[in-house]
Every structure is written in structure tokens, then in C-alpha cells.
Amino acid sequence: MSKAFQKVYTQITQITKATCSLKASGVGYDELATVNGKLAQVVKIMGNDVTLQVFEGTEGIPTNAEVVFMGHSPMLKVSEQLAGRFFNAFGQPIDGGPEIEGEEIAIGGPSVNPVRRKQPSELIATGIAGIDLNNTLVSGQKIPFFADPDQPFNQVMANVALRAKADKIILGGMGMTNDDYLYFKNVFSNAGTLDRIISFVNTTENPPVERLLIPDMALTAAEYFAVEKNETVLVLLTDMTSYADALSIVSNRMDQIPSKDSMPGSLYSDLAKIYEKAVQFPSGGSITIIAVTTLSGGDITHAVPDNTGYITEGQLFLRRDSDIGKVIVDPFRSLSRLKQLVAGKKTRKDHSQVMNAAVRLYSDAANAKTKMENGFDLTNYDERCLAFAKDYANQLLAIDVNLDTTEMLDVTWGLFGKYFKQEEVNIKQEFLDKHWVSE
Amino acid sequence: MATKGTVSGVIANMVTLTVDGPVAQNEICFILTGGDRLMAEVIKVIGANVYVQVFESTRGLKVGAEAEFTGHMLEVTLGPGMLSKNYDGLQNDLDKMEGVFLKRGQYTYPLDDERVWHFEPMVKAGDEVGPSAWLGEVVENFQPLKIMVPFQLTGTYKVKSIVPEGEYTIKQTVAVLTDKEGHDIEVNMIQKWPVKKALTNYKLKPRPFKLLETGVRVIDTCNPIVEGGTGFIPGPFGTGKTVLQHAISKQAEADIVIIAACGERANEVVEIFTEFPELVDPHTGRKLMERTIIIANTSNMPVAAREASVYTAMTIAEYYRSMGLRVLLMADSTSRWAQALREMSNRMEELPGPDAFPMDISAIISNFYGRAGYVELNNGKSGSVTFIGTVSPAGGNLKEPVTENTKKVARCFYALEQERADKKRYPAVNPIDSYSKYLEYPEFEEYISKLINKEWLGKVNEIKTRLQRGKEIAEQINILGDDGVPVDYHVIFWKSEFIDYVIYQQDAFDEVDACCTIERQEDCMNLVIKVCHTEFHFDNFLDVMDYFKRLISVAKQMSYTEFKSEKFHEYRKQIEELIKEKAV
Ligand SMILES: Nc1ncnc2c1ncn2[C@@H]1O[C@H](COP(=O)(O)OP(=O)(O)OP(=O)(O)O)[C@@H](O)[C@H]1O
Ligand SMILES: [Mg+2]
Secondary structure, eight states, rough: OOOTTEEEEEEEEEESEEEEEEEOOOOOOEEEEEEEEEEEEEEEEEEEEEEEETOOOOOTTTTOOEEOSSSSSSSEESSSTTTTTTEESSSOOOOSOOOOSEEESSOOOOOOOGGOOOOOOOEEEEEOOOTTTTTEETTOOOEEEETTTTTTTHHHHHHHHSSSSSSSEEEEEEEEEEHHHHHHHHHHHHHHHHGEEEEEEEEESGGGGGGGGHHHHHHHHHHHIIIIIEEEEEEEEEOHHHHHHHHHHHHHHHHHHOOOOGGGGTTTHHHHHTTTTOEEESSSSSEEEEEEEETTTTTHHHHHHHHHHHHHSEEEEEETTTTTEEEOOTTOOOOTTTTTGGGTTSSOTTTHHHHEEEHHHHHHHHHHHHHHTOOOEEEEEHHHHHHHHHHHHOOOOBBTTTOOOHHHHHHHHHHHHOOOOOGGGGGHHHHHHHHHOOO | OOOOOEEEETTEEEEEEEEOOOOOOOOOEEEEETTTTEEEEEEEEEETEEEEEESOOOTTOOOOOOEEEEEEEEEEEESSOOTTEEEEEOOOOOOGSSSSBBOTTOOOOOSOOHHHHHHHHOOOOOOEEEEEEEEEEEEOOOOOOOOEEETTOSSSSEEEEOOSSEEEETTTTOOOEEEETTOOEEEOEEEEETTSSOOOOOSBBOOOOSOOOOOOOOIIIIIIBBBEEEEEOOOOOSHOOOOOHHHHHHHOOOOOOEEEEEEEEHHHHHHHHHHTTTTTTTTOOOOGGGGEEEEEEOTTTTTTHHHHHHHHHHHHHHHHHTTTOOOOOOOEEEOOOOOEEHHHEEHHTBBGGGGOTTTTHHHHHHHHHHHHHHOOOOOOOOEEEEEEEEOOOOOGGGOOOHHHHHHOOOSSEEEEHHHHHHHSSSBBBBBTTOEEEGGGGGHHHHHHHHHHHHHHHHHHHHHHHHHHHHHHHHHHHHOOOOSSSHHHHHHHHHHHHHHHIIIIIITTTSTTTTTOOHHHHHHHHHHHHHHHOOOOOOOSSSHHHHHHHHHHHHHHHTTSOTTTTTHHHHHHHHHHHHHHBBBB
């Protein structure tokens, strides 16, 4: 691919695990290059010293490797032809299909002017009450699942994606096992929705640093459909912890002073740049980002989930509930910050109050449980809370639930009526009058 | 001759230049690349090597690119026409920018050259004036704005001429001043000021003492902030920092509200400019947006401009303070600003301090908070900048440099607590750890005694002590069990719960409950004091619990009803009856 005027360099001065350096001139920051055919990107220029981050890793790169600069940053060709296709981190087809024809644009483009955004207001229904009832999603939102690696987050995410009525679903897979990749492929084709799906995938078999390109690739495609075609686009990013790991590999190789958990000091900005691509445009197009951040041992104070929580508009916490033997969306640690834009507005008016009351009672049940574990007598109220909690978890919090929001509210009222007195639920009288179900 | 430079290195947004002449620390330069002019600020100079932080993406920037220095620091342009504006961190008018996406190198003028203002002179020819003296007034959005003698001038001047009342644009000369040497200075409505320099054009900075009403009970009643005071809101993610700040910015009794969205979410800014044009200022009845300025440097906007944004906001606040206005400044989040400093300092390979923050982070934070304050101007009038910042501690752990250093300088501490947020006890302000130092000011005591009554502070102390006691008892019950403590303990505990529900908790999303006037706060206080001072008799702890749950339930219903409405009185009566039912 090298063009006639391109200068070829053959003297590498320094090689680390993820980067190599050489003397070169006329090189632009962020520019792509190939090092013996391996793709690389300029990450530092000091006078004539240019440092390249080699996506595949530097294994086997000799000091006399051939370095060719390409004169531009990473690009993606965008057009309707993207639909239904699978690509690698460089935007090259991996499904055996033809190359994409279309306009070539630089990935990781500029941000939307905040005054050109519209306030998100469209509810995304998933059927899962742990989401729709307690943590309602809104188009244009960005929200991750926080889950330990053994939780079925990819399954939940695939379910959410299929039930959400998006025009396009863009999957960005980072450090995904091949099995999970095939799982997604299967689920999407079985649902007959393959033509709405676009995938950019870096599996565990690919070099980790390549992952750094995945979110920008996926979001560049998303912007094309949301801006040019006014489509509603859902972007799935799994797993962002793998992405952050790749960031730390590169920054540590570049001798940057690591901050918490050996992550680069710029982690917040790096992640924010990705998540902030979620947007609702006034013209109707939107980008919603649902991501996965895997935790280690449920620790959300680790730099990756911590910074993510500060950036995203809430988080969905998956946890195995041993009382009912199912995975639930944990109502305590989960939060959708945009829920108030739709709850009670696009859903029934009692939504917020019912949700808060149920979570409060569930928390009373948690207290009762502690009491029980500490060997104390339970009051009648405690007993009722515990019974309520079990039903609530089974009928509403479990991820295998599929109801519409009104049904969810009615089920909750049913449980209130079954276990409590009106004054125990702390709900506005007008709603009590309307919805209270006496046993 | 302006100094020129040439790019010699690029690491993300830090660029090194070699220069051919003098440059100043914090001087602004423009780097030319591919037809774009990228604004940058000098942050370090070593010989002919100048380190600059670029306020834009440096993609494609090459060694050898040229730079032009401007001879001035980063400055804001001040004048009528800023209210209701949405600026970025460098004071570019976001509404004037073209296209959906922000374009690199696009800078827009923050004011409006064409708009005419009705100017009324306040001085006459022959008057003596000093810098910042008020020359005249224009009205913007019903706010009287002062046109002042340029801030940069020093000494005294004679007004040579002043235009008569009439319509003028900001660039038209409204006054001519003569200095001691007889030089004439033409003055229009525009001021410029470097953002990193505090505007200290006042006579005195006395201790602040006037309550700044926010409508938030946990602030006004329990931990009040004052006009010209400082406060900060630390808390783990999702505990309600932004919701609390927005509530304050909607309800506070201020003339001007400036909101600096510093490295946070764009959707939160969208929320402001979607809602504020519709919402009404509870004190004046005018639309909230009319008194508001937004500085939006969201997390996806360039990091260096994020650092600048808080200074831009502060300088604009100081400008309005010089006019004798009460300004409320909010920054969300100051941690993002500190992180921007950290990113830069790391790129410059400076010796890192704790958590890799720059060594001088403490001084930077304290200088910034120091710019807030209540001031007496040279003409005897007063003005104030009240500053409330949020802090986003890593891992929610308050033992980290930004929280600790902020705690040293901010006088009000509103600690948001994960546990409370999890229980949906909003606002999740920790009732025990949070404080307002202003409660200890005798000036404040005098003020509040007049505003409310002499007993007020005593009651505030009482409810705080009761909450503390309630917490201790809750811990004992946890250890000993419900039966393991006397029934009286349960009563004390539930009285503290009553205080928590009636005063501390407040639903920011309920139309009525969101904003609580001082009059209503006094009413809430009297209610809880009455309940607390009532001696109840119960046979066992279950009765205590049942009873107080009923009491709380009615009180909650009451808090959702319009103050002194028919419904309100009905609930109030129910409470009174409930009290009688169990009182001994
Ligand atoms: N006073 C309140 N009343 C009702 N709900 C609240 C209140 N305060 C916070 N919440 C709930 O908590 C959520 C998170 O609040 P908020 O966005 O202010 O958190 P934050 O502390 O600013 O988090 P971050 O640091 O990530 O920005 C809100 O979306 C809302 O659901
Ligand atoms: Mg916030």
C-alpha cells in the first residue's frame, strides 16, 4: 500500500513490549504507520524521536524493521454496506464478505456541541423489571453493567439489545472469548436481525492493544447512522475493563506515572471520550451505549468501575441472589440517572413512588436478614419484609422476567397489598387511593 | 514584534515549542496546523523550550509547525450580554458555533457587538473615579448591570465626558477619562481580565454572615451557607452531588447564578438549558435562565480547557460582584479540574505529589476558594461570590488529596454518603459528619436571630444532637437486639428518625417538596421539636415503631402538599391528633 513519495525508515532506536521508537521527520501526531507490516500509531513526538504504539505488540520486530507512515490517523469507511457485517479492530471485514465502499472518515472524531444535543426522553423497554421498573433506560443514555466475570452479562445484554427497538445495534467486542463472539453471532442471526447488526470484534485471540481501536470504530459507525440517517443506534461495548487493561499496558510502557490501580492518570478522560458519544440529536437520531465493566470480586472502588461510575449515567449491577437462586439486577447499587426523564412521564404516574417504596422495603428486608443472622428475634414487620423481598426478587428483580412496565407496577402493588399496611409504604395518598390492592 | 515559536514535540495535548523571543508564563499562543489555529497556554519555560498545553486535539500536528504568541494571558471578555449564555471553558459562545460537532480551532465571540443597550449615566463630567467605579447602568434581563472604569487602570481619573442616557452598543465609547498626566482614556462597556488573576477591586472582605437561602432544608436549617461563603459536596458517584447542586442553582436567592460544568456529563448541561428557560425563579418570578450563565466544558471536551473553565467562571462571577450583585458560582466537579492538572503535570514529568497530583495542588485549591467572598466595594455597596464545588473522590474514599485540601479551605462540608443514597434517603447528606462553620460565627448568629428568632440556633443544635444520639442507639440495637435495650431507647431512636424524615430528607423531584421556604423550614423545625419534646408512653418497642411509622407517613404526605393549603392543614391536624393519642 505504500505510495511512491512515502519515506521508508529502517532504523528503530528503542523497542518495548507495546511501543517502538525511531528517528523520523514530517510525522503527524496520532498518525498511523506500519512496522514490518504491523499497524502502529504515533503516540509521542520529541524533535526527531517518534514513538509508535504497535497494536499487535512488538514481538519479533527487528531494529531494522521497515517503518512506513501513512499520513493519516485510523479511518473507517462508512456507508449502508456496514449493516450486517463483522469487522476486526481495524475495520477490515472478518466475515469473508467484500470490502466496504463508502466515505473514509477518521475515527475518534470531534465531540457534539452540547447545545446541539437534545434532552433524552424516549424510554427503552427491555422487559426486565430490574431495569425498566427500577432503573429505566432512555435513548441517548450511557450505562454499563457492573458484573463479576462469571455473571451472564453478555446474555442479558443480548436480550436487552434485541428487545430494545433500535434501528441498528453495533457490537464492540473487546477481549471477548471466541465462544462469546459466536454466541452473539448466533443470537442475532436466530432472531433474524443480522441485517441490523454491525460488529467490531477483538477476541482474546487477537493482540490486546488492538482493542484500543474498537470503541472508536463502533462509535464512528454509530455516528454515521445516527447523524446521516437519523437512526436510533444502540452500541454494546463489552468488556470495557479489557479496554482499560490495554490502556494501562500502553501507558506503562511509555513510562507514564501510573495513578490508582496502575491505570493511566488520564483514564477518566479516556473513558469519558468514549461514553460521551452517547447522544440524542434533535433530528431523531440517537446513540445509546450499553457497556460491560467486569469487576474483580465485586470491587467497585477499583479505578476502572470507579471512573466509569463517575462518567456513565448510572450502572446496572448483576448479583446472584442466593435466596432465590437466580441472578438479579441489584436494586441497591444499580441506578439509572435518566429514569426521572421517563418514569411517570412515559410510564404510569405512580412509577417513581412505587419503585422507591419497593426498594425501601427491600432494604428493610436486608436489615431484617442481618438481624436474623445475628441471632435476634424478628418482629412481625421484619418477617413480612423478608417474605416480600423473596417475592419481589423472584417476580421482579430476576433477569428472566419479561413484563411491560404497567404489569411491573401492578405486580408491585400486589405485593404491597399482600404484605403491608398503607402507612408502611410511604406513598402519596392519591396513588394509594388509586392502586392499593387489599388482600 | 510578537514572539514566534516552532513545534518541537507533541505528547497528546502537551506541546513543546522553541521560541525566538520573550514569552510569559500562562501566555496564550496559537499553533498553526492544517489551516487550523489551535489555542494553547504556556505552562512551563526552560530556556528557549516552552511547554504549552493545547486547548484542542493535536491530531496531525507536526514538528516544525509555527506558533504565534499573543502577548496576553488567557482572558475573558466581560460586558452586558452574557446572561443566559452557554459558553465553553474558554468563553466561546457555543450557540454561535456552526454544525453539530465542535470544530477544532473554532473560536466565537462571547458578547454581541450589535445589540443596543439603554445606558443611564451614574457620574457626571468632573467627577473623580478610580478603577472599577460605576460609570453607568444598563439593564439586562431585569438585572441592573454596571458599566465600570476598566479594572486594569490604577490611580484616580477625572471624568472628562460621559454620554447622556440613550441607546449604545458595547463598543461605543460611553465615557472619556483623563489621568493625572492629562491623557484621555476612552471607555466602552467591555472589560477584559486574565482569568487566573483574582479581581480584587474591593475595599474590604469582611466575614460573610447573611444566610443564602437555598430552599434545601439540610443546608438552610442544618448547615447554612451564607452570601459569599464557600462550601463543597464530596461523594461517591451517584450519591446526588449534581442533583443537589442543580437544586441549589434553581432555588438559591442569588442575583446571578453561574454553573461551571467542569469535566462532567454533557446531558447534565442539556438538562439545565432544557429546563431553566421554563422554570421560574422562586424569588423573582422570572425565568431561571435569565439569571444563569453556563460554562460547559464537559468531560469529552479538551482537558486543558477544562482546567481553564473554573477560572473563566470565577472571573465572570467576580465581574458581577463588582457591580454589587450576589453571585452564586457552582462547579461540578472540581476533581475533574484537579485531574486535568494531574494529566498535564504527568506529561511534563514533574515530581508527583500524593496520588500523582501536582505537589502544589493544595495551594491551587486554596487560592481558588479564596477568590469567593462577601466584599464591600469602594463605593460602600456590597457584593458577593458564593462558591460551592463538588468533589468526586476516587473510590469514594474521602482520604484523598482533593477532598482533604478542599476541606481545609471550604467552610461548609456537605458529605454525601453511599449508604444513605442506597437507602434512597435523599439528599444523601451525612447528618453527623457534615457541617457549616458559619453556625459558629457570632455575626451569623445575630443575623439569623433577627431573621428567624433567638431560639433558632439552639433548636438546630438540638436536632443535630438528637440525630447523633439516634445513630448511637441504632448501633446498640444492632448489637443487643430490639429487646436488649429499654423501650425509651426506641423512642429516642424513632424521634431521630422523625427528624431525619421531616427535615433531612427532601425529594428534589417533587414539585412542592423540592423547594422549602425559610418560613416553612421554621414550621418543620417547630413540628419536630414539638414531637421530640413530647413525652410518649408505649408498652413495647413494636408500638413505638408502629406509631412513629404512622407519624412519619402523615408528615411525608404533608411535605408533598402546598404550604398552608387546606390539605396541609388537614395533615397537620392529623399529626396533632396522633401526638395527643400517645402523649402522657
Ligand atoms: N435529592 C434527591 N431526590 C431524589 N433523587 C435523588 C436526589 N439526589 C440524587 N438522587 C438520585 O441519585 C441519582 C444520582 O444523582 P447525581 O447525578 O446527582 O449523582 P452525582 O453524585 O452527581 O454522581 P457523579 O459523581 O457520578 O456525577 C439521580 O439521578 C437521582 O436518581
Ligand atoms: Mg454528578
